[in-house]
Amino acid sequence: MTVTLERPQQLATPLVEVRDLKHVYGGGRGRPGLVVLDDVDLTLNPGEIVGLLGRSGSGKSTLLRSIAGLITPTAGSVTVRDVPGDDAAHGVAMVFQSFALFPWLTVQKNVELGLEAQGVPADARRQRSLAAIDLIGLDGFENAYPKELSGGMRQRVGLARALVVQPSILLMDEPFSALDVLTAETLRTDLLDLWSEGRMPIRSILLVTHNIEEAVLMCDRILVFSSNPGRVIAEIKVDLPQPRKRLDPAFRALVDDIYARMTAKPSGAPAREGLFPGTGLGMALPHISTNTLAGMMETVAGAPGAKNELSALARELQLEVDELLPIAETLQLMRFAEVVGRDIRLTPAGKRYADADVDQRKQIFAQHVIAYVPLAAHIRRVLDDRASHQAPASRFRDELEDFMSETYAEETMDAIITWGRYAEIFAYHEDDDRFSLDNPA
Amino acid sequence: MVFLSSDRQGAGLLARFPRRDLAPNRYDVFALVLIGAFAVLVVHGARQMNLPVSHLVTEPVVLDPRRLPEYALRSTLRMFAAISLSLLFTFGVATLAAKSRKAELVIIPMLDIAQSIPIMSFLAFTLTFFVGLFPASELGVEAAAIFLIFTSQAWNMAFSFYQSLRTIPTDLDEAARQFGLSPWKRFLKLELPFATPALVWNAMMSMSGGWFFVVASEAFSVGKTSYTLPGIGSWLSVAIDHRDLTAVAWAVGAMAVVILLYDQLVFRPIVAWADKFRFEQTASEIEPESWFLDLMRRTHLLARIAGPVGELLGRLPAPVRAPRRKARSLSPSAALWFDRAWYGVIGGAAVWAVVTIVRYLTRSLDMHDALVAFGDGFLTLGRVLVLIVIASLIWVPIGVWIGLRPAWSQRIQALAQFLAAFPANVIFPFAVMAIVALRLDPDIWLSPLIILGTQWYILFNVVAGASALPNDLKEAAGMFHLRSWQRWRDFILPGIMPYYITGALTASGGSWNASVVAEVVTWGHRTLEARGLGAFIAKATAAGDIPRVALGATVMSLFVITLNRSLWRPLYAYAEKNFRLN
Secondary structure, eight states: OEEEEESSSTTSSSSSSEEEEEESSHHHHHTTTTTEEEEEEEEEEETTTTEEEEEETSSHHHHHHHHSSSSSOOOEEEEEEEEOSSOOOOOEEEEEOOOOTTTTHHHHHHHHHHHHHTOHHHHHHHHHHHHHHTTTTOOTTTTTOOOGSSSSHHHHHHHHHHHHTTTSSSEEEETTTOOOOOHHHHHHHHHHHHTTTTSSSSSSSEEEEEEHHHHHHHEEEEEEETTTEEEEEEEEOOOOOOOOTOOHHHHHHHHHOOOHHHHHHOOOOOTTTTTTOOOOGGOOOOOOOOOOOHHHHHHHHHHHGEEEEEEHHHHTTOOHHHHHHHHHHHHHHTTTEEEEEHHHHHOHHHHHHSSOHHHHHHHOOOOOOOOOOHHEEEEEEHHSSSTTTTHHHHHHHHHHTTSSHHHHHHHHHHHHHHHHHHHSSOOOEEETTTEEEOOOO | OOOBBSSSSSTTTTTTTOOOOGGGGHHHHHHHHHHHHHHHHHHHHHHHTTOOSSOOOOOOOOOOGGGGGHHHHHHHHEEEEEEEHHHHHHIIHHHHHHHHHHHHHHHHHHHHHHHOOGGGHHHHHHHHHHHHSTTTTTTHHHHHHHHHHHHHHHHHHHHHHHHHHHTTEEEEEEEHHTTTOOOHHIIIIIIHHHHHHHHHHHHHHHHHHHHHHHHSSSSEETTTEEOSSSHHHHHHHHHHHTTTTTHHHHHHHHHHHHHHIIIIIHHHHHHHHHHHGGGSSSSSSSOOHHHHHHHHHHHHHHHHHHHHHHHHHHHOOOOOOOOOOOOOOOHEEEEHHHHHHHHHHHHHHHHHEEEEHHHHHHHOOHHHHHHHHHHHHHHHHHHHHHHHHHHHOOOOOOOOHHHTTTOOOOOOHHHHHHHHHSSSOOOOOOOOHHHHHTTHHHHHHHHTHHHTTHHHHHHHHHHHHHHOOHHHHHHHHHHTTTTTTHHHHIIIEEEEHHHHHHHHHHHHHHHHHHHHHHHHHHHHHTEEEEOOOOHHHHHHHHHHHHHHHHHHHHHHHHHHHHHIIIHHHHHHHHHHHHHOOO
């Protein structure tokens, strides 16, 4: 693994070049570890906004942090070039999803942070930070503390703090996802305006997002990541002229197309394999509430032909792709639904479930959980076999940890406990962390 | 006194044990024996020097009220010297533990044990050591007193700082690294501010507990050698010798004034100031206020000084851009080998420590002494537990009653904190007089003294817990007309449980310390004694019988640590898990 910082001779060269990047979390001592990024290439040219789009766990944030120098990847190379120009722009600066403002520093002191680290004298610091605050529209709030500001204003401070060090590349890690819809839209528009008018001292923006519309709205080029492990599965050029309109049919078509790509399975694999990392007992399950699953089935059942376009569903339910896909995939796993192309369609069992009453629903759910979720069947079998009909949960947790990391094992256990309780196939006692067959009813 | 508090919220004052994965285990034993062996060696070394340390009485204390302000000042200065020392210790040791895994393996169990050890039992060692360091000078005694106060304060502060450093939010850490803050700037801009609220609270708790040790450390005898340092504590001991009740009253008054001033001029301003470092993105509902801080903030002079000083601090080391570099890492096999070597060193040190202690103790003591010490230990244990139960029966209902009435709770809270800071040993003489006058049995009636100063921790934690009960739950309890017992069982008791446990364990830790001064008390020539481990240590200290002091101190440490591990810690973990209202 090499990270180099060099000054190229000509201007046309890319600002960032990432080659064969691979990153593995954990592992060592005979265990394989979790591959979050595998074989990733990326080129960032001057004058473009590039989006990294993917679900959580696709390693896009890891890639961004590798470029920022915050993480040393396991293998591969990251080259960040400082292109000499008229202005002083060099290096990278990052805007964080959670803003990462220092709560004990005023807006101005927060903005000055990077300058102070560079050893810029106090007067110059003041001048430059005030200019940045002015540019970003926070005039008058110089002496406010972050806690006094709304989320949108805080992210403006985060942006000013990044811009004031005059980076050549602006790295943005889901910068708008912690904001409400209206605020996020205003901030996006303001940022695009500043960019198109060339008022920011930067040459290029790298934006991490899981919001497809946001990527299409802002980026010149989108790299779509698969998850588990994170790989670039598509590179999409967005040629729509700015400012882009969400209701423009071309815009919609592009969003739908990306949706389809993100839900598509690797060619050849049966639709149900590889939904979740791991197989059989070692399958890492997402913790989705049974209420959410039921709600989704009802919604799809209500649509004509009991089928729905995923992107339309996401809009209607106000769900990010990140939230919608695990629900759809859990339904697929339990054979309540199928994803075909851009659509999600209920199976006959799914339709029956949607029409059933409370008790029937539980029965249908129980049959499907036992039949299609190997871990649930395994727990039930162990409980049936034991004379006491009890088993400590730690036993299953340990089994899971042979296959996956502790975090994943924890979430899988949470999922199985919720589903098992709802289906009444077993009970779980939080006090002493054990499963049993007794039914409190 | 034992405080484990590291809570960010002022009102809660909740103690927090080291997180589970850091909870010491076999390293406890190692840390304990190492500290014990060190103490033994210290005394041994001091004895070898064969110093004529008898009658190092410096300037005698005069019972003249006009001199009292000066004495009070000397006591206060001692306190501040100790707290400064504790801060230095905290920054050094806690930072080391947070940054180095190898150091952490040793430091954290050491801190955990050190904060459980009843410091009063080690007084003889401390004195002997420092007087040996500075023979025949007042400085040695002064250093010993300050060191004693330091040992009552430093551990929980270091713990809190360490925990803060370990829990720095990832995004701020990344922002600091991304903008290339140098290690020093990182400390000033990120680590120190983030740790400040918890550190301030722990320092305040430490100082509250510290007054007890200030008083106890100023006049002391080990065998034929007695030491006095001018201060409120030595004034009190002279007053007791002279059976001068008026002088005792003066001491109580002076102590009250000192604590009030310290509260108004130090405590409150710092708490109010530290509020801005609370790591919350929303403004707090009730902001701590301080008239003194407001006053200081209004002074232009101060701002003029503070600005350039801050700038200067920031510049101290030349600004360095954090270089992009590969993380240093050993190959897995080398790392494993290094770990093994490190464990080997730790294990060797532990064995050596055990051998040292056993050899020292067996030279002059036999099994019988050990049995006596353990027997006395059980007596004191019984005393502590019974008194905690009695104090709880009294203060929990009162605390809940107060806590549910916001108008009262603010004022009572301040009063209880004041009482907790007030060194109970100053009012012991009144109790002794009462026992003598009424011809009561000292075995029973001396007992309440050990909880006299520490019961307030139960009160103010319960008040804090009750006033933190959420309003919606109160309304729900009211709407369903919960009967009184059901209301207590299902709502109030679970709701205040984490707070109560904190108060009770703090009171328990403090009581062991108090037993060393409370189980043997004097008034003039009258000496009252209650049988127990505290009396065992106090008598051995007075007789200069160092091996027995060592035995007593070791046994007491074992009792306290066992009690913490087998009762308080599980209770605390249980309450945290099941009754935390968030």
